[in-house]
Amino acid sequence: MIANFNYFMPSRILFGAGKLAELGSVALPGRKALIVIGAGGSIRRLGYLDRVVALLAQQNVASVVFDKILPNPVSEHVAEGAALARQAGCDFVVGLGGGSSIDSAKSIAVMAKNPGEYWDYIGGGSGKGRFPAGGALPIVAITTTAGTGTEADPWTVITKTATNEKIGTGWDCTFPVLSIVDPELMLSVPPALTAFQGMDAFFHAVEGYLANIANRASDYFALDAIALVAKWLPVAVADGGNLEARTAMAWANTAAGIVESLSCCISHHSLEHAISAHHPEVPHGAGLTMTSVAYFSKLAEKAPERFPAMARAMGEDVDSLPEAERPAAFIRALRRLIAAVGQADLTPATYGIPSAEAETIARNSIATMGGLYALNPAELTEAEVADIFRACYR
Numbered sequence: 001m002i003a004n005f006n007y008f009m010p011s012r013i014l015f016g017a018g019k020l021a022e023l024g025s026v027a028l029p030g031r032k033a034l035i036v037i038g039a040g041g042s043i044r045r046l047g048y049l050d051r052v053v054a055l056l057a058q059q060n061v062a063s064v065v066f067d068k069i070l071p072n073p074v075s076e077h078v079a080e081g082a083a084l085a086r087q088a089g090c091d092f093v094v095g096l097g098g099g100s101s102i103d104s105a106k107s108i109a110v111m112a113k114n115p116g117e118y119w120d121y122i123g124g125g126s127g128k129g130r131f132p133a134g135g136a137l138p139i140v141a142i143t144t145t146a147g148t149g150t151e152a153d154p155w156t157v158i159t160k161t162a163t164n165e166k167i168g169t170g171w172d173c174t175f176p177v178l179s180i181v182d183p184e185l186m187l188s189v190p191p192a193l194t195a196f197q198g199m200d201a202f203f204h205a206v207e208g209y210l211a212n213i214a215n216r217a218s219d220y221f222a223l224d225a226i227a228l229v230a231k232w233l234p235v236a237v238a239d240g241g242n243l244e245a246r247t248a249m250a251w252a253n254t255a256a257g258i259v260e261s262l263s264c265c266i267s268h269h270s271l272e273h274a275i276s277a278h279h280p281e282v283p284h285g286a287g288l289t290m291t292s293v294a295y296f297s298k299l300a301e302k303a304p305e306r307f308p309a310m311a312r313a314m315g316e317d318v319d320s321l322p323e324a325e326r327p328a329a330f331i332r333a334l335r336r337l338i339a340a341v342g343q344a345d346l347t348p349a350t351y352g353i354p355s356a357e358a359e360t361i362a363r364n365s366i367a368t369m370g371g372l373y374a375l376n377p378a379e380l381t382e383a384e385v386a387d388i389f390r391a392c393y394r
């Protein structure tokens with residue numbers, strides 16, 4: 001029997017190669033945009049910013065650029081961007097780039113319409129958990145990477161540097177009203193970033209499939225994304241100019257974003273947030289990848305039921321195995337995927353993180369992102385999470 005669930009995914013998504021051009025004709029939610037981009041300079045260098053500004057101008061839409069966003073975006077820049085949006089009279093926000101720029105655009109859109117500090121509206125850690133009653137400026141997401149799925153979900157992840165808190169949050173008002181997913185914009189992402197971003201998308205699908213709120217609708221998107229990543233991410237990493245691979249990964253990422261809207265990530269993401277809150281130089285996808293074999297091996301032991309279907313989606317011949325051996329086929333396929341994208345040797349030691357931090361990281365993950373632990377298919381204690389972290393060094 002199909003169990004009850006809610007379906008809410010209000011973003012208009014323009015998907016496919018060349019779709020950016022439609023920004024010049026699609027209905028836009030305002031007359032003056034704050035365009036939010038990263039501090040690294042690649043969005044300017046690749047000509048994407050000029051194209052977006054020109055396409056908006058075709059519709060007589062003015063724009064102002066905020067270009068300070070860091071790879072692990074911080075709350076100071078949310079406040080600064082929101083002040084600029086208010087001061088310049090922007091009536092919508094465009095996030096252009098990877099997850100950090102789009103997430104920042106979402107949080108800026110909220111703070112442009114609400115008083116106080118961003119952390120007043122954060123539900124975990126030292127946040128005050130207030131509801132942003134003022135709503136948000138409309139958000140347009142133009143994604144140039146296949147990683148966070150943020151173009152198809154309400155979530156935004158921001159770090160408060162002073163307290164080492166990296167927390168995801170979101171409301172109905174932080175779903176983009178319009179998202180453009182054009183794989184031609186992803187052709188120039190370098191191999192290691194392609195791997196980390198693609199693995200992030202993969203884990204959104206895997207975690208959303210394992211979450212205890214997974215449902216019939218999220219399962220379709222999750223298994224499709226898992227199958228596509230297993231097949232196409234190694235190709236996109238080896239040959240970044242392969243548009244077929246980039247398009248498959250772009251959809252896998254957006255599909256996994258829809259999974260995050262209909263289901264949710266579980267505590268694997270809490271664990272990663274704790275690592276990159278203490279070590280902001282660790283890319284999100286790297287933190288997820290380095291902890292994944294240990295994390296999912298533990299879960300496969302405790303709640304094996306949903307693992308065989310994921311292994312099957314990844315091309316494992318699950319049905320020829322005795323039932324007891326089927327969950328482990330997923331771990332085998334996961335190891336194979338990690339090796340195929342060139343990350344077989346990745347551990348926390350790669351970033352100089354000592355295993356002695358296991359307890360600190362386990363404690364932080366529960367204190368800041370404890371909500372996701374409640375969605376795990378089986379309970380994980382703080383001691384077990386510390387054990388998982390220590391096992392990542394093998």
Ligand SMILES: [Zn+2]
Pocket residue numbers: 148200204269284
């Ligand atoms: Zn993620």
